[in-house]
Amino acid sequence: MKLTQQIRRVMPPPVSLANALRAQCPSHIDLLDLSQAVPGYPPCQPVINAGVAALCDPATHKYAPALGFEALRVAHAEAEGVPVDQVAITAGCNQAFAATLQCLAERGRSVLVPTPYYFNHQMTLSMQGFQVIEWPCREDMGLDWEALPNLLQPDTCAIVLVSPNNPTGYVTPADDIARLLRVAEQHDCALVLDETYRDFIDAVQRPTTIASDHLIRLYSFSKAYAIAGERVGSVIAAPALIQQIEKVIDCWAICAPKVGQIMALAGIGHAGDWLSDWRERIQARERLMLNELAGLAGYQVASSGAYFAWLRYPGDRSSTAEAEYWIKERGILALPAAVFGSAEAALRLAFANLDEAGITELGRRLRA
Numbered sequence: 001m002k003l004t005q006q007i008r009r010v011m012p013p014p015v016s017l018a019n020a021l022r023a024q025c026p027s028h029i030d031l032l033d034l035s036q037a038v039p040g041y042p043p044c045q046p047v048i049n050a051g052v053a054a055l056c057d058p059a060t061h062k063y064a065p066a067l068g069f070e071a072l073r074v075a076h077a078e079a080e081g082v083p084v085d086q087v088a089i090t091a092g093c094n095q096a097f098a099a100t101l102q103c104l105a106e107r108g109r110s111v112l113v114p115t116p117y118y119f120n121h122q123m124t125l126s127m128q129g130f131q132v133i134e135w136p137c138r139e140d141m142g143l144d145w146e147a148l149p150n151l152l153q154p155d156t157c158a159i160v161l162v163s164p165n166n167p168t169g170y171v172t173p174a175d176d177i178a179r180l181l182r183v184a185e186q187h188d189c190a191l192v193l194d195e196t197y198r199d200f201i202d203a204v205q206r207p208t209t210i211a212s213d214h215l216i217r218l219y220s221f222s223k224a225y226a227i228a229g230e231r232v233g234s235v236i237a238a239p240a241l242i243q244q245i246e247k248v249i250d251c252w253a254i255c256a257p258k259v260g261q262i263m264a265l266a267g268i269g270h271a272g273d274w275l276s277d278w279r280e281r282i283q284a285r286e287r288l289m290l291n292e293l294a295g296l297a298g299y300q301v302a303s304s305g306a307y308f309a310w311l312r313y314p315g316d317r318s319s320t321a322e323a324e325y326w327i328k329e330r331g332i333l334a335l336p337a338a339v340f341g342s343a344e345a346a347l348r349l350a351f352a353n354l355d356e357a358g359i360t361e362l363g364r365r366l367r368a
């Protein structure tokens with residue numbers, strides 16, 4: 001049996017690399033795991049209660065509408081300040097991305113992706129047969145406007161932006177997002193904005209609602225309400241695109257998981273203060289981490305925000321070799337720049353996963 005070249009060319013999930021690295025942690029050292037971008041705490045009680053009640057209701061075990069429960073779509077639309085026909089509920093933000101690109105681009109056409117990139121975006125694009133045009137970030141991990149005109153191709157059908165960024169943590173200023181949207185409009189292509197981590201930055205840093213048929217906003221309930229396993233995300237876009245996405249969801253999953261949708265709805269209704277509290281705690285972790293890493297000879301935090309920091313390290317090891325060195329010698333697990341398509345001597349630190357004691361210990365091990 002033959003497997004397609006297209007799928008064989010896609011890189012393996014970096015989770016397998018993280019697992020292989022984890023296995024190399026010496027048994028006498030407590031692992032400091034900065035590899036995974038997933039909330040390390042349980043959902044708040046009202047969200048759990050809603051999930052439990054949903055499981056006990058026989059109606060839950062039937063399909064939901066492809067675009068999501070009306071109540072969740074309405075609540076999400078209200079929270080986003082858009083009409084309900086601009087909302088599709090998906091099985092996580094990864095499905096939101098794949099379903100969007102399925103509608104936007106034809107095989108062989110190009111998609112512009114700032115690098116370092118979120119690896120699942122790159123993997124999805126290559127398995128769907130798009131040409132990925134890499135747009136390397138500036139030194140400070142912001143968008144390199146000078147390079148942009150030469151990269152955009154006549155067949156470029158989408159520009160992808162993740163803000164706050166995975167893997168760099170960089171928060172693209174609202175003015176830059178508006179500027180990129182103007183570029184997309186002039187080029188008649190889409191700006192696909194992945195805002196999975198936006199709940200972990202202050203409201204003033206977030207882009208204001210911009211109405212444009214060229215803007216597609218993707219969101220994840222995974223991080224906000226700590227329900228990554230329940231698989232709920234969304235697309236917010238012009239109704240014409242949402243109608244096409246309905247076909248994709250219908251074929252791929254029929255609907256996003258219902259228990260997750262009910263939990264997301266409970267989150268919108270009851271988890272506001274809880275989420276603000278976690279935002280503040282994670283921001284405090286970021287400050288502590290920056291403090292711990294400041295002054296470490298040869299190291300530089302290129303950018304940080306929400307869940308992540310992009311740390312440049314001294315020496316000439318490749319990032320994969322450096323990640324191996326960290327786990328074997330220091331018991332610290334961090335993903336190498338290479339899995340995000342970057343040749344930089346850098347590692348991604350998912351610092352939000354560590355509590356204060358863990359971050360202090362990170363500093364101690366790097367200073368040792």
Ligand SMILES: Cc1ncc(COP(=O)(O)O)c(C=O)c1O
Nearest residue numbers: 092093094118166196220222233
């Ligand atoms: C930028 C980005 N988009 C999407 C996702 C996936 O989110 P979801 O769990 O909603 O599929 C992640 C998860 O790590 C992410 O980092």
